[in-house]
Amino acid sequence: MSDQVPVCLTIGSSDSGGGAGVQGDIKAYASVGCFATTVVVGITAQNTAGIAGRWTVPVPAVLAQLDAVRTGFPLRAAKIGTTWSEELLLAVAGPLRELAADGVPIVVDPVMVTTAGSWLSDLGRTRALVAETLFPVATVITPNRREAELLAGVEPGGSSRRALAEKLAGLGAPAVVVTGGPREHGDWFFDGVEHHHIQGTHHDNGAEHGAGCAHSALVAGLLAQGLTLTSAVGEAHHRAAESVRNGHVHLGDGPHPVDVLGIGAETGRFGGPGLRFPLSWARPLDVPR
Numbered sequence: 001m002s003d004q005v006p007v008c009l010t011i012g013s014s015d016s017g018g019g020a021g022v023q024g025d026i027k028a029y030a031s032v033g034c035f036a037t038t039v040v041v042g043i044t045a046q047n048t049a050g051i052a053g054r055w056t057v058p059v060p061a062v063l064a065q066l067d068a069v070r071t072g073f074p075l076r077a078a079k080i081g082t083t084w085s086e087e088l089l090l091a092v093a094g095p096l097r098e099l100a101a102d103g104v105p106i107v108v109d110p111v112m113v114t115t116a117g118s119w120l121s122d123l124g125r126t127r128a129l130v131a132e133t134l135f136p137v138a139t140v141i142t143p144n145r146r147e148a149e150l151l152a153g154v155e156p157g158g159s160s161r162r163a164l165a166e167k168l169a170g171l172g173a174p175a176v177v178v179t180g181g182p183r184e185h186g187d188w189f190f191d192g193v194e195h196h197h198i199q200g201t202h203h204d205n206g207a208e209h210g211a212g213c214a215h216s217a218l219v220a221g222l223l224a225q226g227l228t229l230t231s232a233v234g235e236a237h238h239r240a241a242e243s244v245r246n247g248h249v250h251l252g253d254g255p256h257p258v259d260v261l262g263i264g265a266e267t268g269r270f271g272g273p274g275l276r277f278p279l280s281w282a283r284p285l286d287v288p289r
């Protein structure tokens, strides 16, 4: 393992509110000592209350960003978040196949609906295309329950997370994390052979905006740091849950943004002038690799 800072890529959309999307991913990558590069495929006008508008970046601009990042940086992991059109999915499929063939782990976070209830993807054909184009290149996919149900094409609430994970594996995902919620604490990880319940504590402070983005970027960042997939998904859940627990509860009326860097805990809230840098950057990655 080299001593250099691992470079990670996120392919996703901008959240003007700063809590989720590529902005959230950059912070999550930084929190585990990774350098973030970005390919922006969409822009949202968004705050914690929801999404007021969204715009798609033209395909040539997406491909040019991908080319610039791939030719300029030694990528060690990638994640793909919100891709809300058939055109975009088809455009990124080829470059992602090449990245996967080069041995770059790819985390697929099939974001479709936000905590505040806004839809991010056009369903219908997009649902099938996500499985067709993204599952084959994925190292792991990280849907929440609702996204897993949509992708699996089953009724809400009728299936266990074990059954959902197996159904998604049957559609081609090599490994699946179905994340937890208020009624199902911790995450459910199916590595393609065995099931693991990643135990966790649910925090009811309403600071969940960006938790899903942070979680999938953390998995990618931890893989880039050399952790095994099993260690990465366990540690990512732990850090995502902490980012909720430490969340920016004073920001916004809707679901408040997570704090994956520990900024609030280590600067403004307790630190007087708030000029100390977040210590989470220096936190050792003391988990098995």
Ligand SMILES: Nc1ncnc2c1ncn2[C@@H]1O[C@H](COP(=O)(O)OP(=O)(O)O)[C@@H](O)[C@H]1O
Pocket: 115, 143, 144, 179, 180, 181, 186, 187, 200, 201, 202, 203, 204, 205, 208, 210, 211, 212, 213, 215, 236, 237, 238, 240, 241, 242, 244
């Ligand atoms: N309130 C919470 N308390 C503890 N952990 C949480 C909470 N909300 C989310 N998480 C964790 O954060 C990660 C992402 O959560 P998820 O529910 O998938 O987010 P989203 O629905 O935004 O995609 C998962 O590991 C999940 O267990």
Ligand SMILES: Cc1ncc(COP(=O)(O)OP(=O)(O)O)c(N)n1
Pocket: 012, 013, 014, 015, 020, 021, 022, 044, 046, 081, 082, 111, 113, 114, 115, 116, 120, 208, 209, 210, 211, 212, 213, 214, 255
């Ligand atoms: C631009 C953008 N991308 C993704 C999301 C969804 O983020 P997520 O981490 O799942 O958190 P919530 O928004 O669901 O709380 C987003 N909101 N915006």
